[in-house]
Amino acid sequence: MLYIPGNNPAMIQQGGIYGADSVLLDLEDSVTLSQKDAARILVRNMIKDIDFYETEVCVRINNLGTPFGLSDLEEIVPLQPSAIRYPKTESAEDIVNLLRIIVKIEDRHGLPHNQMTIHAMIETAMGVQNVFEIASRFPRIDAITVGGQDLTADMNIIYTPDGAGIDFARKRIVMAAKASHIDILDTIFPDVNDEEGLRRETEYAKKLGFTGKAVINPRQIDIIHEVFAPTEEEIRKAYRIMKEYKANTAAGIGVFAIDGKMIDAPVVRRAAYVLKLANIEIP
């Protein structure tokens, strides 16, 4: 997911060509207070008129506790982007309030309530504490995201490249998302010149269970894709597992072995997931 400042027309109009899975048009932290109105109108027009090709379009609005959040919703909800990202989500009540306003706007415009989804952004200590209820209670939330920079600030700790200060938060948020069967996207890596650091952090995020990672520069996209995409060896192995599984299931065998390693239901589920990531049909 590529962050694009909402008041930068040059970057927005090219958003669909970088190969990111999705772009996040940002009305929040990347826009100065004096330009909130300009960014809101620009993003609205760009969503209407610019072709982002296959790239999903999400919009990060301002929190409803600011003077800008409501106006953001009024302009953006009628356009029904793929998702609204809600920053600084701290409780289920925040989402109840957000959805109440979104549904009202959708009703006014004759829009369905099940098209545009919500990404709840967890970036305060309180949000981390309440994350499971936030993740599990609302069918419209299809992803949770971690805001590492704000979380670090909220915790009054210093950001370090190893992410030690937010490690517990990352793990807790991942677990809440997994238990709720929704996507979980990792925070940005702020140093665009440190490609090795980005790769290390992305590999760590993948190990923890994150399903994607936000980027702030198109240069970071390829590394993220390389890390998250299954390797050829993983795909071959998964394909073989699924093929053997089909044959064994037909023969009434639940657990079997490949090259001396036990293959049971969890291994089969992981193999199916690998093939899904690789866009390969299960044999």
Place this chain on the structure above:
Amino acid sequence: MKLITASQAGTFESSDVIFLIEPLPENSGRKIELYSTVLHQYGLSFNKIVVDMLDQFEMTDIHLIARDKGALEPTIKARLETAIRRSMINPEASIA
């Protein structure tokens, strides 16, 4: 609709345009100044977008200066709408 104060919107960045607008006395008409890096290629269409928007917002007495660095239509419209809203009493009022 009537402009109240002078205002501006946009930037001098590439692919952007900056509009400066100010109200003129009643029945003065429109005074439009366009400066663009792509004036020869797109000056006419740029002018049409501006005039159409001023018509839409019923802006009859206005001095408008645009400095364009190759903005696309949605950007031109967004920046002009922002400038107009900023120039009105209630900038958050819907004028769509």
